[in-house]
Amino acid sequence: MNKTIVFTNGCFDLLHKGHTNLLLKASKYGDKLIVGINSDKSVKKIKGEKRPIDNQNERKKKLLELEFVDDVHIFEETTPLKLIKLICPDVLVKGEDYVAHQIVGANFVFSKGGKVKTIPLTPGFSTTKIIQKMAK
Numbered sequence: 001m002n003k004t005i006v007f008t009n010g011c012f013d014l015l016h017k018g019h020t021n022l023l024l025k026a027s028k029y030g031d032k033l034i035v036g037i038n039s040d041k042s043v044k045k046i047k048g049e050k051r052p053i054d055n056q057n058e059r060k061k062k063l064l065e066l067e068f069v070d071d072v073h074i075f076e077e078t079t080p081l082k083l084i085k086l087i088c089p090d091v092l093v094k095g096e097d098y099v100a101h102q103i104v105g106a107n108f109v110f111s112k113g114g115k116v117k118t119i120p121l122t123p124g125f126s127t128t129k130i131i132q133k134m135a136k
């Protein structure tokens with residue numbers, strides 16, 4: 001019996017309720033949830049020199065502690081396209097702040113007969129806002 005592989009990705013810096021809600025909902029789309037996280041170097045390129053707050057190994061460890069996350073892979077590039085092609089997920093998931101057909105890897109997943117899903121964001125949770133609040 002083939003298992004349905006679900007993939008999502010992000011920086012997951014300062015893991016919060018918005019992240020865990022998204023990951024829990026993503027896990028419901030299949031049998032195994034694989035999470036790709038940006039390496040520290042990649043996060044700096046995307047978010048700036050002061051990020052990430054937690055290093056890649058700490059972020060990976062925190063994600064693996066969630067019972068609904070089956071595996072975590074760190075990727076060096078600014079997008080997870082290489083990782084998506086390697087894993088070849090059945091379902092690609094991102095937050096609803098993305099448009100399904102514009103999600104990195106969507107065309108690849110569609111070409112393999114897979115699905116792309118977006119999940120509503122949890123209102124009031126944002127790593128950037130948490131960092132700004134802590135700085136005050």
